[in-house]
Amino acid sequence: MLGLPAQITVALFDLDGVLTSTATVHSDAWRRAFDAFLAERSAGAAGEDLRPFTERDYLDHVDGRPRLDGVRGFLASRGIAVDDTVVEAIAEAKNAEFLATLARDGVSAYPGSVRYLNAARAAGLRIAVVTSSKNGAAVLEAAGLTSFVEHRVDGNTIVDEHLRGKPAPDSYLRGAELMGVAPANAAVFEDAISGVQAGAAGRFGYVVGIDRVGGSQAENMTAAGADIVVTDLDALLPR
Numbered sequence: 760m761l762g763l764p765a766q767i768t769v770a771l772f773d774l775d776g777v778l779t780s781t782a783t784v785h786s787d788a789w790r791r792a793f794d795a796f797l798a799e800r801s802a803g804a805a806g807e808d809l810r811p812f813t814e815r816d817y818l819d820h821v822d823g824r825p826r827l828d829g830v831r832g833f834l835a836s837r838g839i840a841v842d843d844t845v846v847e848a849i850a851e852a853k854n855a856e857f858l859a860t861l862a863r864d865g866v867s868a869y870p871g872s873v874r875y876l877n878a879a880r881a882a883g884l885r886i887a888v889v890t891s892s893k894n895g896a897a898v899l900e901a902a903g904l905t906s907f908v909e910h911r912v913d914g915n916t917i918v919d920e921h922l923r924g925k926p927a928p929d930s931y932l933r934g935a936e937l938m939g940v941a942p943a944n945a946a947v948f949e950d951a952i953s954g955v956q957a958g959a960a961g962r963f964g965y966v967v968g969i970d971r972v973g974g975s976q977a978e979n980m981t982a983a984g985a986d987i988v989v990t991d992l993d994a995l996l997p998r
């Protein structure tokens with residue numbers, strides 16, 4: 760059904776970059792927050808790489824991961840050690856940037872994803888959202904997608920329930936549990952390598968990679984465990 764194996768009864772969708780075009784809003788907010796930090800730290804300790812934040816940095820260290828994991832992962836990749844107060848300050852600066860853009864520009868859902876959600880609902884495929892973002896509820900609401908979703912696991916659930924963030928499978932496993940199905944009966948839809956890794960680690964029945972960036976992303980998704988890679992969910996709908 761809908762491009763998925765017959766045993767799949769539940770669809771677990773990541774949100775930013777899968778259903779809504781907010782991955783770039785996150786990525787821009789991160790760039791502004793990290794670049795302000797890097798510029799200010801111009802006289803860093805030896806071995807620190809203080810060059811500006813790049814799209815590659817986002818994809819490798821931040822994309823799909825909970826907010827604080829993203830800060831820690833990126834700083835570690837640059838050889839920068841800071842205490843928790845600094846980690847939290849960068850995270851807060853990023854969130855302020857993200858919320859400001861959201862308030863200014865709103866949120867748009869990918870038309871192909873909305874078509875897929877409607878087709879899924881019509882076909883009786885049950886729907887949950889599994890996102891690392893603490894802004895998941897607000898983004899779903901702003902995009903007009905809340906009513907499609909039976910359960911939501913988000914960045915707040917991850918903190919409250921002490922789950923490990925993606926690339927660990929915990930948040931997806933919690934999604935399947937809330938939906939009352941085994942991982943083998945659920946499909947994971949992801950645009951981040953960390954999320955594809957989470958789907959593969961949880962032994963989900965099918966892992967769909969959505970390549971929104973091009974370049975080597977599709978190849979990297981396959982290597983991370985995606986069963987199929989498409990550039991839009993539309994590609995899974997009957998022609």
Ligand SMILES: O=P(O)(O)OC[C@H]1O[C@@H](O)[C@H](O)[C@@H](O)[C@@H]1O
Binds near residue numbers: 782893894895914
């Ligand atoms: O800062 P938030 O809204 O809690 O989001 C955390 C992460 O959520 C993920 O969904 C995004 O892919 C990341 O870019 C983002 O950093």
